[in-house]
Every structure is written in structure tokens, then in C-alpha cells.
Amino acid sequence: MGIDGDAPGPPHRQFGEEGGRLSYGGYLCLPELLAQQRPQSNAPDELLFITIHQVYELWFKLLLHELEGAREAMFAGELWRARHVFRRVHAVERVLIEQIEVLETMTPQDFLEFRSQLAPASGFQSVQFREIEFLSGLKDERYLGSFRHASDTELARLRRRLGEPTLWDAYLTALARRGLAVSDEEIMASLLAVARDRRSYDDLWQLAEDLLTHDETAAQWRMRHVQMVERQIGTKSGTGGSTGAPYLRGRTRLHYFPLLWELRAWL
Ligand code: HEM
Ligand SMILES: N[C@@H](CC(=O)c1ccccc1NC=O)C(=O)O
Numbered sequence: 697m698g699i700d701g702d703a704p705g706p707p708h709r710q711f712g713e714e715g716g717r718l719s720y721g722g723y724l725c726l727p728e729l730l731a732q733q734r735p736q737s738n739a740p741d742e743l744l745f746i747t748i749h750q751v752y753e754l755w756f757k758l759l760l761h762e763l764e765g766a767r768e769a770m771f772a773g774e775l776w777r778a779r780h781v782f783r784r785v786h787a788v789e790r791v792l793i794e795q796i797e798v799l800e801t802m803t804p805q806d807f808l809e810f811r812s813q814l815a816p817a818s819g820f821q822s823v824q825f826r827e828i829e830f831l832s833g834l835k836d837e838r839y840l841g842s843f844r845h846a847s848d849t850e851l852a853r854l855r856r857r858l859g860e861p862t863l864w865d866a867y868l869t870a871l872a873r874r875g876l877a878v879s880d881e882e883i884m885a886s887l888l889a890v891a892r893d894r895r896s897y898d899d900l901w902q903l904a905e906d907l908l909t910h911d912e913t914a915a916q917w918r919m920r921h922v923q924m925v926e927r928q929i930g931t932k933s934g935t936g937g938s939t940g941a942p943y944l945r946g947r948t949r950l951h952y953f954p955l956l957w958e959l960r961a962w963l
Pocket of ligand 1: 807825937938
């Protein structure tokens with residue numbers, strides 16, 4: 697009898713006999729993955745700190761992949777495919793926000809047990825985080841300066857992102873494909889036309905809403921991050937050399953797609 701005993705229903709097809717090469721841990725490279733947590737101290741909470749950041753970077757990797765897919769779909773005029781991808785992007789982004797709560801179970805006293813070991817490292821140096829910003833339209837070359845310690849390949853990736861089209865460029869292409877004008881002078885009129893004629897442009901409207909949700913969720917993460925920072929280090933400056941919370945508060949006002957926010961005032 698199989699492990700599922702006498703479960704009702706049709707007999708199960710037995711897997712596991714075919715290729716015989718893959719195992720769970722082998723497929724997922726678990727020996728390698730689980731060997732990558734190397735605390736710098738004996739502080740009990742450092743494993744949590746490392747794990748959270750590694751999980752973030754894995755999700756960032758997936759987000760970059762999905763956002764590239766959404767951009768490609770918009771360029772190809774396949775709006776349904778871009779919208780499908782954005783549903784996944786939003787779901788992952790909500791997980792990124794929720795995850796902060798797990799790190800907030802750490803007390804500031806426990807964080808201080810290993811915080812001094814971390815400097816000058818900080819989230820400033822997350823290449824993938826900055827790639828997501830660049831791809832989303834927030835291109836700020838000044839950040840290349842914070843990657844002095846990055847490898848040549850990482851720097852090349854960031855430079856490539858600075859030169860690449862953004863999600864907004866792709867959306868403008870989707871508008872143009874439908875005969876809408878996208879020059880700086882005419883773009884607001886086109887966005888208004890989309891908003892006011894849902895019968896003709898509902899797919900473009902919904903896609904703009906998806907972009908806006910991506911923007912809004914990123915802003916929510918920045919807000920949650922700075923709340924966590926204030927809870928952990930108060931008014932102390934950051935290990936990365938910034939003023940800490942004041943610097944991060946300033947970044948909560950940023951928008952990936954300012955015109956979509958401005959549109960609201962014209963409706
Ligand atoms: C105890 C928890 C945390 C504290 C106290 C903290 C603190 C800070 C501070 C002070 C900065 C400003 C740069 C500096 O001068 O150091 C910063 C930036 C940043 N942190 Fe954190 N952080 C925490 C957790 C996280 C987590 C879990 C992530 C997830 C990846 C993260 C990602 C980032 C990113 C991406 C930046 C750059 C933000 C920007 O430039 O807009 N941080 N963090
Ligand atoms: N910047 C934080 C330290 C920190 O959170 C951190 C340190 C190393 C690698 C990633 C980090 N996460 C976010 O900044 C601090 O000033 O306490």
C-alpha cells in the first residue's frame with residue numbers, strides 16, 4: 697500500500713520511477729542554500745537578521761524577472777499578459793511588507809548585540825533593490841557611488857538598468873500603439889482620454905492602475921521600513937553613513953509614476 701493508504705478516488709499514478717535523478721534537496725540546491733547563513737557574532741538574533749535579508753533578495757530576484765516580463769508584454773501590446781504578471785508582482789510586494797513584522801520581533805537591545813559588526817554595510821548596498829527602482833523609473837545615478845564595494849558584474853548590471861527602458865517607457869509604447877499621443881505636452885490629455893473613455897480604453901486604464909499599485913506598494917514598504925528603523929535605532933545615524941530615519945523619511949515621498957498621481961487632480 698502507498699503512503700496515502702486507502703485514500704478514496706482514482707488510483708494515483710506512481711511518480712519517482714521515471715528519471716530517477718532529481719531529489720527535493722538536489723532540485724532546490726538546498727545544501728548550497730542552507731550553507732549561506734554566516735553570522736558575524738554569537739548574538740542569537742543574527743540568524744533571523746540574515747535570513748530575512750536573504751529572503752528579500754530572493755523575492756527581489758523574482759520581482760526583477762517578473763517586471764522585465766511585464767515591460768516586455770507592454771512593448772508587445774499584450775496588455776492582458778502584463779496585467780497577469782502585475783497580479784503576481786503585487787502579491788510578492790505585499791509579502792515584502794508583511795515580512796517586516798517578523799524582524800520587529802527582535803528587540804533593539806538584541807539588535808545592538810551585533811549591529812556594530814555590520815558597519816559600513818547597509819541596505820544602501822542592495823544592488824537588486826536599486827535595480828527595481830531603476831527599472832520602475834526612479835533612475836538616480838548618484839546611487840552608483842554607494843556601490844564602490846560592488847563587484848564589476850554588479851556595477852555593470854546597475855549601469856545597464858540605467859540605460860534600459862523603464863516600465864513607464866513601456867506603458868507609453870502601449871498608449872502609442874492605440875493611437876494616443878505620448879509627447880511631454882500631450883501625455884496628460886492622453887491619460888485623461890483613457891480615464892474618461894473606459895469603453896474604448898479599459899485595458900489601458902486597468903494597466904495604469906496596476907502600475908499605480910506597484911508604486912503605492914513600494915511606498916508602503918518604505919514607510920514600514922522607516923517605522924521599523926525608528927523602532928530599532930531611533931535617531932541614530934545609519935551603518936551606511938546616512939542620517940538614518942530622516943534620510944529614509946525623505947524617500948517615502950518618491951513616486952515611480954508621478955503623472956499617474958497628478959492625473960487624479962485633473963479628473
Ligand atoms: C533592524 C532592521 C533594519 C534597520 C535598523 C535598517 C536601517 C536602515 C538605515 C538606517 C538605512 C539608511 C542607510 C544607512 O545609512 O544605513 C537603511 C537603508 C536601507 N535598508 Fe534597511 N534597515 C533594517 C532592515 C532592512 C531590511 C530587512 C531590508 C530588506 C532588504 C532593508 C533594506 C534597506 C534598503 C533597500 C535600504 C536603502 C533604502 C534607500 O536608499 O531608499 N533594511 N536601512
Ligand atoms: N543600516 C542598519 C543596519 C542594517 O539594517 C543592515 C546592515 C547590513 C545589511 C543590511 C541591513 N539592512 C538594512 O539596512 C543600521 O544602521 O542599523
